[in-house]
Amino acid sequence: MEGPQLTDPDKERRYSALFQQLDSNSDGHVDINELREGLHALGMRGCQGAEQEILRAGDTDQDGQLDFNEFTQYLEERERRLLLMFDSLDRNRDGRIDVSEIQQCFQSLGVQITLGQAKKILQSMDRDGTLTIDWMEWRDHFLLNPLHNMEDVVTFWKHSSMLDIGESLAVPDEFSKKEIRSGMWWKQLLAGGVAGAVSRTGTAPLDRLKVLMQVHGSRSCGRSMWKGLREMLEEGGLRSLWRGNGINVLKIAPESGIKFMAYEQIKKLIRGQHETLRVQERFVAGSLAGAIAQTVIYPMEVLKTRLALRRTGQYSGMSDCARHILRTEGIRAFSKGYLPNLLGIVPYAGIDLAVYETLKNTWLQRYRAGTSADPGVLVLLACGTISSTCGQIASYPLALVRTRMQAQASIVGSPQLSMLALFRHIVEREGILGLYQGIAPNFMKVIPAVSISYVVYENMKRVLGVTSRYSL
The missing domain is CATH 1.50.40.10 (Mitochondrial carrier domain)
Known part of the structure; x- marks a missing residue:
């Protein structure tokens, strides 16, 4: 099966709806505070600093905020990067990511996880209950999460999906x-x-x-x-x-x-x-x-x-x-x-x-x-x-x-x-x-x-x- 493509007739509508959701004061611009509050409202509490990263990458005129055109350009670039990551995970080219492919991704970076742990990660993104991740689920889950490559994604999964454990006085931190x-x-x-x-x-x-x-x-x-x-x-x-x-x-x-x-x-x-x-x-x-x-x-x-x-x-x-x-x-x-x-x-x-x-x-x-x-x-x-x-x-x-x-x-x-x-x-x-x-x-x-x-x-x-x- 051919992999996912970036052609999307509803793209402008999606981008516009997301921009309006972030632009809380409806002034046509999204500043750092609106980004922070918007990301929190979208459930992205595990990505501290994401608002600074998004603003730094998307603010091409350096005015400290994003207009709709800058926001659109940022999202288009994000989707291109996310597509490359999706393709690298989708090893059998069936247009979906399953638990074994997530497990293989970890193994390729020197991290061993069980199928049960890979299933937990998959369930955090699986909206339709198929136990696989299609391109749209992958895209929507990571669109405003400024991860740059698969090593960043694995680190995010390892910490935010709770494969790592909380630290105590007796157990030191485990750094990647x-x-x-x-x-x-x-x-x-x-x-x-x-x-x-x-x-x-x-x-x-x-x-x-x-x-x-x-x-x-x-x-x-x-x-x-x-x-x-x-x-x-x-x-x-x-x-x-x-x-x-x-x-x-x-x-x-x-x-x-x-x-x-x-x-x-x-x-x-x-x-x-x-x-x-x-x-x-x-x-x-x-x-x-x-x-x-x-x-x-x-x-x-x-x-x-x-x-x-x-x-x-x-x-x-x-x-x-x-x-x-x-x-x-x-x-x-x-x-x-x-x-x-x-x-x-x-x-x-x-x-x-x-x-x-x-x-x-x-x-x-x-x-x-x-x-x-x-x-x-x-x-x-x-x-x-x-x-x-x-x-x-x-x-x-x-x-x-x-x-x-x-x-x-x-x-x-x-x-x-x-x-x-x-x-x-x-x-x-x-x-x-x-x-x-x-x-x-x-x-x-x-x-x-x-x-x-x-x-x-x-x-x-x-x-x-x-x-x-x-x-x-």
């Missing part, structure tokens, strides 16, 4: 070859680092309250969070609420960088350089990368706990605290609590990943719109928040024991116990609930932390010129 070659990966890491710094600073008082309740468990039984906050203010004033936050922010850069580099190397060992990891493999690679990063930066974790617990005037700063620990307790003090910290990575990463994937796929199967497989930012934030909460519930006892071990030498009269002995000691004196001291302020900071991170992350990406990727 194009993003790594272009240097986009470091912009993503920088945006994430700034977002993390702002988020941690904003929720630092809750984080310090959590550490105090974890360490002073038996003495804090019955102590309300508000009373704990008042005690911190009375002891050290407003600034005391941010004790330990400085090093908490400083460790973001080395931890993220080490985790990313380790993840890339482990990924190559597991599946090869050009392939995408399955969920189980991401869990293994992410856990190992997290363990490596934690091993390298763990002394900073000990310092963070000690600085959060310090009394007013006890240390002049981070270096003074480190020298004091080294002088009075020796180098081994910087590894206290390392074992429960390492063990906590596995339940956190596994449960976080499994719950996120389950919630996301359930939403896609039940509520996915007919024209898009993108669940949107709010759904992904909700999935990430719930999955992170579940992961924290499972790993929290290990986190509490880790913090207690990190703080043992700084608490007068505190026994120096091993991990298992400390578990028994807490359960005997405080009961099972003693393993969850401080979990309330920990949960209270999840939603603001995620929200702050997302807002700052998106704004940083705009500043750095990074296109949107729905990975949290």
